[in-house]
Amino acid sequence: MKLHCPHCGSRSVEEFRHGEIPQVPDHLSDPGQRDLDRVWNRSNPQGPTVEAWFHEQGCRRWFRHERDTS
Amino acid sequence: MNEQVEEEITLRWGGEPRPSYDVVIIGGGGHGLATAYYLATRHGITNVAVVERNWIGSGNSGRNTTIIRSNYGIPASVRFYQRSVELYAGLEAETGRSVMHRRKGLLWIHHSETGIRAERARAHLNQAMGVETEFVGPEEIRAIVPEIDLSGGGRFPVMGASHHLPAATARHDRVVWAFAEGAAARGVDILQHTTVTGIRTAGRSGPGAGSGQGRVTGVDTDRGFIAAGTVVSATAGHTTTITDMVGLRMPIRTHQLQALVTNQYRQTFHPIVFSAELAFYVSQTARGQMLMGAEWERQPSYSYRSGSEFLRSCTAKAITLLPFLGDLRVLRQWTGVCDISPDSSPIMGFTPVDGFLVTTGWGTWGFKGIPAGGEALAELIATGRTPALIAPFGLDRFARDRILSDAGSAGTQ
Numbered sequence: 206m207k208l209h210c211p212h213c214g215s216r217s218v219e220e221f222r223h224g225e226i227p228q229v230p231d232h233l234s235d236p237g238q239r240d241l242d243r244v245w246n247r248s249n250p251q252g253p254t255v256e257a258w259f260h261e262q263g264c265r266r267w268f269r270h271e272r273d274t275s
Numbered sequence: 276m277n278e279q280v281e282e283e284i285t286l287r288w289g290g291e292p293r294p295s296y297d298v299v300i301i302g303g304g305g306h307g308l309a310t311a312y313y314l315a316t317r318h319g320i321t322n323v324a325v326v327e328r329n330w331i332g333s334g335n336s337g338r339n340t341t342i343i344r345s346n347y348g349i350p351a352s353v354r355f356y357q358r359s360v361e362l363y364a365g366l367e368a369e370t371g372r373s374v375m376h377r378r379k380g381l382l383w384i385h386h387s388e389t390g391i392r393a394e395r396a397r398a399h400l401n402q403a404m405g406v407e408t409e410f411v412g413p414e415e416i417r418a419i420v421p422e423i424d425l426s427g428g429g430r431f432p433v434m435g436a437s438h439h440l441p442a443a444t445a446r447h448d449r450v451v452w453a454f455a456e457g458a459a460a461r462g463v464d465i466l467q468h469t470t471v472t473g474i475r476t477a478g479r480s481g482p483g484a485g486s487g488q489g490r491v492t493g494v495d496t497d498r499g500f501i502a503a504g505t506v507v508s509a510t511a512g513h514t515t516t517i518t519d520m521v522g523l524r525m526p527i528r529t530h531q532l533q534a535l536v537t538n539q540y541r542q543t544f545h546p547i548v549f550s551a552e553l554a555f556y557v558s559q560t561a562r563g564q565m566l567m568g569a570e571w572e573r574q575p576s577y578s579y580r581s582g583s584e585f586l587r588s589c590t591a592k593a594i595t596l597l598p599f600l601g602d603l604r605v606l607r608q609w610t611g612v613c614d615i616s617p618d619s620s621p622i623m624g625f626t627p628v629d630g631f632l633v634t635t636g637w638g639t640w641g642f643k644g645i646p647a648g649g650e651a652l653a654e655l656i657a658t659g660r661t662p663a664l665i666a667p668f669g670l671d672r673f674a675r676d677r678i679l680s681d682a683g684s685a686g687t688q
Contacts, residue, residue, distance in 0.1 A: 206582055206584070217584070218574070218584070219584055222573070223573050223574040223575075230524070241673070241674055242524055244673075245526040245617060245673040246524040246525060246526050247515070247524075247525065247526060247527060247528045248515075249515040249525070249527060249528050249529055249575060251516065251529075251577045256574075272574070274529075274575055274576050274577055274578070275577050275578065
């Protein structure tokens with residue numbers, strides 16, 4: 206699998222580290238519940254999603270990347 | 276495979292769902308079917324349906340590497356998996372079906388001083404809890420596996436291992452069929468090719484429904500509504516697809532795990548061999564093929580596609596530890612999608628939605644937990660109380676700050 210780094214171009218996915226952008230749902234209004242959700246729960250989307258990726262073995266910069274998980 | 280299963284085992288296939296059941300279990304894999312089996316055999320609860328989107332055992336239950344063991348690093352896990360090891364050992368006698376259970380022993384090898392120290396501690400914990408795990412040195416390892424390169428290709432010297440004697444393998448789809456047949460014979464409906472499209476609840480309040488209150492009343496499927504007093508999700512990598520239907524947020528991410536088999540190795544390779552630092556394990560199937568794996572993909576995915584990266588890294592590790600594997604050929608590789616929990620421990624039991632239960636977080640370690648997980652969940656459903664064996668594994672452990680971190684015992688990285 207290849208991933209496109211905006212700085213380095215198309216590289217093997219092994220060079221990158223996957224990062225997640227936590228999305229706490231709006232209906233959780235209690236601050237304690239929001240903290241718990243942010244720490245543990247995951248949206249785990251099946252389909253196109255935007256993620257943060259770190260080019261660990263390249264330019265060592267974070268970038269946003271859209272990927273289809275299905 | 277489905278046609279063959281239909282011919283060979285005695286199930287009532289293709290029946291119409293009843294309008295209502297006491298218990299509907301979503302997911303016809305090992306955990307779902309074992310729960311149904313133990314509900315029927317231990318508790319006489321047979322007004323039960325197992326609803327499966329494809330055919331039984333078509334998910335991770337038919338894709339795993341079939342290893343059964345209990346050499347964990349925390350007491351709650353040792354206790355739980357040891358119960359599973361015992362139930363597996365008696366499964367053929369109990370069900371009257373061959374599941375090709377073989378006790379093989381497992382060598383859990385380390386290549387570093389720090390690894391050795393952790394492994395000694397784990398062997399001591401196992402022994403203290405009555406589990407046969409012995410620490411062995413390089414020469415003893417060579418006696419058990421003459422094929423091993425103790426220098427690890429010069430880069431991964433074998434420094435010691437724990438020898439976990441009760442470790443075993445069983446034929447995975449036969450385990451699924453044994454539980455399915457036993458459950459069906461007692462009146463459980465197994466509804467294949469039936470997809471759950473929604474879960475209905477009653478008594479929820481306002482727009483805050485997503486906070487997960489209310490009580491479950493049944494499931495919508497592509498074959499109509501089925502009412503149920505209790506609904507269980509046993510859907511592995513697709514857990515959050517189901518829990519999203521009741522607005523329940525879960526500490527689960529879906530990751531791919533790959534495995535491969537080679538062609539036949541003509542000699543007997545008895546033990547299961549695992550390397551902690553290499554993140555690699557191998558065992559021999561009943562057909563003589565060498566079965567290996569151990570690395571899950573870091574980025575979440577629901578895709579069943581296999582990749583060349585795994586093929587390259589796994590075979591390189593294989594040859595480092597066991598050079599004879601280089602003379603074999605890769606026959607096939609495949610992928611399963613796993614429900615990985617944050618602490619590498621399963622999540623079983625009640626949820627904030629009344630009557631809705633989960634058995635999930637089985638990640639890359641679910642096969643070995645099938646009988647004990649099914650037995651405990653059946654007891655929970657029948658009695659309404661969480662059995663002591665699985666009390667530490669509740670979904671509420673995250674909010675209570677009682678997580679069960681044991682990634683080092685998961686056998687995968």
